[in-house]
Every structure is written in C-alpha cells, then in structure tokens.
Amino acid sequence: MAKLRSKGPDKAKKKVLLGVTASIAAYKACDIINELRKRGFRVKCAMSKDAKEFIQPLVLETLSGQKTAKDLFHLPEERTPEHISLAEEADIILVAPATADIIGKVAAGISDDILTCAICAAKGPVVFAPAMNNRMFENPILQDKISYLKEKGYYFIEPVVGHLACGRNGVGHLAPLEDIIRRVEDLTK
Numbered sequence: 001m002a003k004l005r006s007k008g009p010d011k012a013k014k015k016v017l018l019g020v021t022a023s024i025a026a027y028k029a030c031d032i033i034n035e036l037r038k039r040g041f042r043v044k045c046a047m048s049k050d051a052k053e054f055i056q057p058l059v060l061e062t063l064s065g066q067k068t069a070k071d072l073f074h075l076p077e078e079r080t081p082e083h084i085s086l087a088e089e090a091d092i093i094l095v096a097p098a099t100a101d102i103i104g105k106v107a108a109g110i111s112d113d114i115l116t117c118a119i120c121a122a123k124g125p126v127v128f129a130p131a132m133n134n135r136m137f138e139n140p141i142l143q144d145k146i147s148y149l150k151e152k153g154y155y156f157i158e159p160v161v162g163h164l165a166c167g168r169n170g171v172g173h174l175a176p177l178e179d180i181i182r183r184v185e186d187l188t189k
C-alpha cells in the first residue's frame, strides 16, 4: 500500500486526498489530478462506493502515481485502518466531482465507504465541488444540506451554469478547473 507521506524531495509537497464520486463528470478528476501535480501537489485518490461505475481506479492510479483507496474493509500492512491514515496524512480533502448523495451523507454523518469515513475523520479543510443535474442541484433538501455543511466549516466550489449530461443548460456543471485548483492552493497556503 503506497503511503501519502514520503521521504526525499517530495517531503515538502502538500498532499491532496481527491475524493471521486459517481457523477457523469468523474472523468474530469483526471484533469484535476494532472493540474494539481503540475502545481507541485501530491495527489492520492479515494473513490466512493459507486464511483467505479464511472471511472476505473487504474486511471486514477496511473495519473496520480499512487494506489487509489476504494475498499473500506481491509487492513493495510501498517495496521492503521486506511480511512484514518488517509484523513491524517492529507493536508486537504477535495471531493470533485461531488454527488448529491455524498453531500447528503456527509451532512447526515453517514460514513459507509472509504471516502465518507475519511471525510468523517478529517481535521483539515474539506472542499466539495458539486456536479449534477440542475434539478438535483436546486433540490431544497440538498440546498439545506449545503448550507448546513458550510455552517460547519466545509467549503464549496459552486457549480456553474453550463451544458448538462441531459442535454440541457443549467446550474450544476462542475466549476472550471482553474477555480478548483485556485481554491486548493488558497486553502493549503
């Protein structure tokens, strides 16, 4: 199991735990990984329960250069449960794209996969970049959950109006890459 922490020249690099969830925009995690690495971040990925329906762990592993966390129920060699070491070692957790489901789960305190468990154990900044259909994004229950999480200190990178998977235009399109990267840089200064 590859560790986030490493010796040598990488020691000073900030560590991003990138949570990838089951959104049609999951493929955009590839650009996020590439850009973060170009800017000198170390990136490790953790997938939600359903994310593998949209992107293969191998893609994330190849681009990040690190093993992707996807299985809650295994004990790594160092014996610390992986969701705890992920939370301890990350300087920031970025969930991009973030589904309505994961936002609702985190707001409800649900921890039922490796990503939600790591978020639950996090002490540092956690940032969500939602991506979903406009009807889902405008749902008043989801909006309440977002407000609640903001009150509790979680960060959001607001989605924008754009072309959605359903073929229409509306709010729910993942924020532009540069906005996501800028926020990570600001929060890890």
Ligand SMILES: Cc1cc2nc3c(=O)[nH]c(=O)nc-3n(C[C@H](O)[C@H](O)[C@H](O)COP(=O)(O)O)c2cc1C
Pocket (backbone or CB within 6 Å): 020, 021, 022, 023, 024, 025, 048, 049, 050, 051, 098, 099, 100, 101, 102, 131, 132, 133, 136
């Ligand atoms: C084709 C398709 C596209 C989807 N895209 C999104 C999306 O962009 N955002 C979202 O919140 N949910 C989307 N969903 C629903 C989620 O995949 C579903 O709620 C899933 O259980 C979320 O799992 P996760 O939060 O564990 O990743 C989509 C479902 C399908 C079938």
